[in-house]
Amino acid sequence: MMHLKPLGVPGKCPAHLRAWSALDDKFIVDNFPQLTAKEMASRVNRSVEAVRVRIVLLRSRGEIKCYRFRPYTKDEKAFIYLHSQDMTVNEMAHHLGRTTWSLEDFIYRHRISFAKFGDHHHCCLVSDEDVSLIRELRDSDPLHPVPFREISEKFGIKVATAKQAYYYRLTADYRTAHELLPR
Structure with a gap:
C-alpha cells in the first residue's frame, strides 16, 4: 500500500486563496441584518458565493444569531388580502418593500389566489x-x-x-x- 504525502498544511489557507481576516468576519456579523450578501461581497472584495458560505459558517459557529426574516404585519396581511384581486405580485411586492420571492412564499403558504376576474x-x-x-x-x-x-x-x-x-x-x-x- 502506498502512502501519499498530504497536500498543503492543515489549518493554513492555500497560497492561491485569501484567508478570511477577523475584520472581514466582524464586518459580516455587524452588517448582516442590514446588507445583502451581494452588497457585503463588494465591500470585502470577495465573491457573493464566498460571502454566503462564510455567513453559513459564522451562523453555525454561533457568531451570527439573527435572521433577516421580517414577519408580515397585520396591516401588510390585510393589504395583501384586499388587493390580491387588482394588483399583480410584482406591483404588490414593490409597494410593500418586499422581494417577489418572499411575497410568493407568503401567498403559497396562505393559499391566496391572485386570479384576476x-x-x-x-x-x-x-x-x-x-x-x-x-x-x-x-x-x-x-x-x-x-x-x-x-x-x-x-x-x-x-x-x-x-x-x-x-x-x-x-x-x-x-x-x-x-x-x-x-x-
Missing part, C-alpha cells in the same frame, strides 16, 4: 356591466333570443367578442365563487 383581467375587452347587459338581452326571450349581430351593433364590438362575452367571460362575481370553492 372581471375588469381587472388583462385581456378584458368588455366591462362587467356590458357583459351583464349582453346576457340580459340574449336571455330576455328564450324562444327568440337577440342575435349576436344585433348585440354587437348596439355595443360597437365584433360579433366574436359578443359571443365570447356571453359564453366565456367571467365577471367579478366569480371571484367569490372561486375563493369559496375547494381547490
Whole structure:
C-alpha cells in the first residue's frame, strides 16, 4: 500500500486563496441584518458565493444569531388580502418593500389566489356591466333570443367578442365563487 504525502498544511489557507481576516468576519456579523450578501461581497472584495458560505459558517459557529426574516404585519396581511384581486405580485411586492420571492412564499403558504376576474383581467375587452347587459338581452326571450349581430351593433364590438362575452367571460362575481370553492 502506498502512502501519499498530504497536500498543503492543515489549518493554513492555500497560497492561491485569501484567508478570511477577523475584520472581514466582524464586518459580516455587524452588517448582516442590514446588507445583502451581494452588497457585503463588494465591500470585502470577495465573491457573493464566498460571502454566503462564510455567513453559513459564522451562523453555525454561533457568531451570527439573527435572521433577516421580517414577519408580515397585520396591516401588510390585510393589504395583501384586499388587493390580491387588482394588483399583480410584482406591483404588490414593490409597494410593500418586499422581494417577489418572499411575497410568493407568503401567498403559497396562505393559499391566496391572485386570479384576476372581471375588469381587472388583462385581456378584458368588455366591462362587467356590458357583459351583464349582453346576457340580459340574449336571455330576455328564450324562444327568440337577440342575435349576436344585433348585440354587437348596439355595443360597437365584433360579433366574436359578443359571443365570447356571453359564453366565456367571467365577471367579478366569480371571484367569490372561486375563493369559496375547494381547490
